[in-house]
Amino acid sequence: MALTIENHVYREGEGIPLILVHGFPVDHRMWDRCATALMEMSDAQECTQYPIWAPDMPGAGASPVPRPEDSGARAEDGALPDALDLLADAYVDLLHAAGYGQAIWAGLSMGGYLVLDVQRRHPEAVAGMALLDTKGDADAPASRAHRIEIARECVQRHTTDPVMFFTEVQPGDSTVKQSPDYISQFSTWIREQQPAGIAWRELMAAGRPDLNGQFARITAPVAVICGENDPSSAPAVMEPIARAMTGTDVAMTEIEDCGHFSAWERPDIVAHALHGLIARVPRAIAAE
Numbered sequence: 465m466a467l468t469i470e471n472h473v474y475r476e477g478e479g480i481p482l483i484l485v486h487g488f489p490v491d492h493r494m495w496d497r498c499a500t501a502l503m504e505m506s507d508a509q510e511c512t513q514y515p516i517w518a519p520d521m522p523g524a525g526a527s528p529v530p531r532p533e534d535s536g537a538r539a540e541d542g543a544l545p546d547a548l549d550l551l552a553d554a555y556v557d558l559l560h561a562a563g564y565g566q567a568i569w570a571g572l573s574m575g576g577y578l579v580l581d582v583q584r585r586h587p588e589a590v591a592g593m594a595l596l597d598t599k600g601d602a603d604a605p606a607s608r609a610h611r612i613e614i615a616r617e618c619v620q621r622h623t624t625d626p627v628m629f630f631t632e633v634q635p636g637d638s639t640v641k642q643s644p645d646y647i648s649q650f651s652t653w654i655r656e657q658q659p660a661g662i663a664w665r666e667l668m669a670a671g672r673p674d675l676n677g678q679f680a681r682i683t684a685p686v687a688v689i690c691g692e693n694d695p696s697s698a699p700a701v702m703e704p705i706a707r708a709m710t711g712t713d714v715a716m717t718e719i720e721d722c723g724h725f726s727a728w729e730r731p732d733i734v735a736h737a738l739h740g741l742i743a744r745v746p747r748a749i750a751a752e
Contacts, residue, residue: 466550467553469554470520471519471558472519474518475503477515480566481559481568482502482567483517485555486572487575489654493525493653494727495728496728497727498727498728498734502735514742522661535668536550541670542612542670543670544671545671551581555578556585567590568592568745569582570594570687571598572727576596576597581672584681592686592742594738595702595705596689596726597691597696599696614662615662615663615670618660619659623659624654624657630650631654633647636695638693640723640729646728680708680709685744685745686706686713688706688715688716689717691729694722699718703716717734
């Protein structure tokens, strides 16, 4: 049983990779601006040119939708309780297949769930970690039911319309989130997704375990990053996560006038925070 994920390499290089894990309901392209800023920053400072990767999750971008037999058990309500673990294993398998034992993992939103599960299942593969606009909680019953309903509609109607609300402007949204550029870009990306892939990722997230117990177990350096205008993972959510990481060094970055997709909205600020994280990874690890 294995999931297939298509890796996208922004840059080859020396040392361990930085693996950028995208959020829902888009694909790796949400990292384009941030990856460019990171490369420009490391070039300007004449730093080691480390590899930068951004795989597409199953059913996102270029990655195929998993078959039912590759997705693990299915709960009575349709959620996939094994899928996040299978996905974490697939990401680590990708890392090992390329000849690396460790990576610096950066996950935004749903990508943060994946990074935390890599920590839970493969802590030896974590040289550093960035959590962006995410949380450790499992879904509450109403949230779980909502995800499952979205998945059902996407498949039955063969459409991504049920997740187009990500482009709707709400009171308190950031300047970028309200901009025509954001609305146009994210609308395009969402329309380009496979409805069955959207559904699979919703069912995976619906079935995920509570991961709050992982924070105190992290020993690698961490960056915690969030937008102050994020409706689901604002500083009020992310600051307790940073405080719960009692076994490591944590740097917290709160970004003014920034919403949920911080890596796209404020790529330079996020790149600076990731650059700082990379500098805190022990040299002995980074040289392996």
